[in-house]
């Protein structure tokens with residue numbers, strides 16, 4: 001089954017085609033990061049307008065890379081939630097028009113389910129149930145994936161997401177937007193004990209997390225050093241910060257897997273590209289005798305291949321179903 005998927009939930013425009021869910025025939029991603037870097041974060045209106053500008057070109061280029069015509073498509077999938085509402089609406093309306101014009105079904109996909117599905121592409125042998133750590137710009141969650149379309153959140157951040165925290169610290173260090181990757185690069189070779197940073201816990205909720213105290217501690221540290229004219233050990237700070245994030249995520253992931261009796265652990269979302277978190281998860285999974293599924297870097301960040309993959313497992317709608325589909329800024333998993 002050839003599914004063409006559209007992803008426009010934030011500042012990446014994605015169009016992909018997969019065959020039978022797990023095989024990528026084309027995966028076109030246009031990142032608008034440069035357009036938003038000027039403002040230090042995503043400007044929703046700019047994101048929506050640029051999705052409109054590039055979507056048709058990306059769709060044509062995906063078809064040409066897959067060596068298919070529109071007549072070869074059997075369904076259209078689209079991210080309908082969660083995300084920036086205007087940006088999502090561009091993708092949803094584009095997808096509806098395509099499905100209607102081609103007379104093929106329209107499959108709505110939840111963005112976080114898509115991130116989790118990136119693992120099915122990378123690991124054809126992976127099947128639910130498993131535990132998934134989802135860490136993106138807007139989400140930090142531990143998900144009990146009981147089946148392809150049956151999952152629930154068993155632990156989550158109470159405030160900032162890990163990615164948001166990386167981006168804010170990176171911005172104050174002058175590393176641009178989005179700064180997660182730049183901060184990861186800066187941390188290489190740095191002393192992860194150079195600075196003592198907090199690791200927060202939530203009383204009575206051991207699987208929940210909080211990153212805002214860590215973020216504030218790092219921002220205060222940078223501003224204090226600046227005001228006193230002290231030289232900051234930037235590499236050491238980046239490494240200490242990555243260690244604090246990892247120390248929050250990794251033990252909770254292992255505890256959640258143990259509580260659910262899972263020996264299979266997957267990771268998803270843009271922050272899953274972080275080298276420290278990947279390294280720490282690899283060693284913790286080895287110690288616990290668990291199999292770890294880490295998506296390759298190109299499937300960690302936002303892309304439409306993961307949406308097409310998840311769509312394959314979602315219930316198959318009828319021909320004219322979902323043409324009244326709406327987009328939602330927030331939506332339960």
Ligand code: KG4
Nearest residue numbers: 136137138163180184270271273274301302
């Ligand atoms: O999943 P994603 O592409 O978009 C959302 O759905 O939010 O995640 C983007 C986030 C950004 O916060 C970005 O800075 C972060 O992933 N990120 C990283 C790394 N690469 C991307 N954070 C830490 N280390 C990285 N190597």
Ligand code: ZN
Nearest residue numbers: 115136301302
């Ligand atoms: Zn995402």
